[in-house]
Amino acid sequence: MTAQILDGKATAAEIKSELAARVAALKARGFRPGLGTVLVGDDVGSRKYVAGKHRDCAEVGIASLQRELPETATQEEIEAVVRELNENPECTGYIVQLPLPKGIDENRVLELIDPAKDADGLHPTNLGRLVLNEPAPLPCTPNGVIRLLRRYEVELNGAHVVVVGRGTTIGRSLPLMLTRRSENSTVTQCHTGTRDLSSHLRQADIIVAAAGSAHLVRPEDVKPGAAVLDVGVSRDGNGKIVGDVHPDVAQVAGRLSPNPGGVGPMTRAMLLVNVVEAAEQAAAD
Numbered sequence: 001m002t003a004q005i006l007d008g009k010a011t012a013a014e015i016k017s018e019l020a021a022r023v024a025a026l027k028a029r030g031f032r033p034g035l036g037t038v039l040v041g042d043d044v045g046s047r048k049y050v051a052g053k054h055r056d057c058a059e060v061g062i063a064s065l066q067r068e069l070p071e072t073a074t075q076e077e078i079e080a081v082v083r084e085l086n087e088n089p090e091c092t093g094y095i096v097q098l099p100l101p102k103g104i105d106e107n108r109v110l111e112l113i114d115p116a117k118d119a120d121g122l123h124p125t126n127l128g129r130l131v132l133n134e135p136a137p138l139p140c141t142p143n144g145v146i147r148l149l150r151r152y153e154v155e156l157n158g159a160h161v162v163v164v165g166r167g168t169t170i171g172r173s174l175p176l177m178l179t180r181r182s183e184n185s186t187v188t189q190c191h192t193g194t195r196d197l198s199s200h201l202r203q204a205d206i207i208v209a210a211a212g213s214a215h216l217v218r219p220e221d222v223k224p225g226a227a228v229l230d231v232g233v234s235r236d237g238n239g240k241i242v243g244d245v246h247p248d249v250a251q252v253a254g255r256l257s258p259n260p261g262g263v264g265p266m267t268r269a270m271l272l273v274n275v276v277e278a279a280e281q282a283a284a285d
Ligand SMILES: Nc1nc2c(c(=O)[nH]1)N[C@@H](CN(C=O)c1ccc(C(=O)N[C@@H](CCC(=O)O)C(=O)O)cc1)CN2
Pocket: 045, 048, 049, 052, 095, 096, 097, 098, 099, 120, 140, 141, 169, 241, 259, 260, 261, 262, 263, 264, 265, 267, 268
């Protein structure tokens, strides 16, 4: 068996072309969505992701506001930029690219973001709304995972999903989203501290590997025919992405979301969805 590829790049392109029409309609009514990004430091991956986000904005007609600070920026300097974007009327939504450099209190920065401008859905108020099942911008990577599975008609209702990872951007919120009535999945949350991870993985209809641990999921861990989504990022000595899923898993899985080319482009597309939805909401108010 060779797994069917869940193509995040192609799916993101479909979503972006639909968003471009919605942005044009907003602009015709005098509403101009603008995405801000705050990038601190020199992390090569972060720089690439932020550049991709602004390319996407240009593609769909959203204005870009880029703020960059050096690796040596202080907590106060970062917070000043966040306050500026909170006040800036041209910025209708923004993100602070994570991770922030060592020594910076990331949660304090996230808490300072105006929840109404939180394009990432990572402000505690919006995460709380997710817990309470109230409308809120959804965290982009988990939303990208679900949209990709839906695009390829992978059954979520009643499926047993094993999520590997417990980070802020995916592991914490994906189980919350998958167990909503609309998805109705049963979730086991694992992480790098899970004892006998393999025994959990082998029971999964769907595996979402987001631990950032190279080739953690091996072919013998996967039930034949299962859907496997590789979300974790490690880098080899040449800076090339190494995912959490061993390449031979493609011989066992029924569907495979590769890395790169899977959930990454979907993460970016879901960010634009949040920006457009917030602008449409503002236009309706
Ligand atoms: N504020 C946030 N920070 C981070 C988030 C997030 O959702 N919000 N998620 C990740 C990084 N991320 C988004 O910012 C992200 C990851 C990957 C991609 C992507 O398009 N990847 C490409 C490969 C790019 C490459 O070659 O390096 C792919 O998978 O094909 C976009 C965004 C952590 N931080």
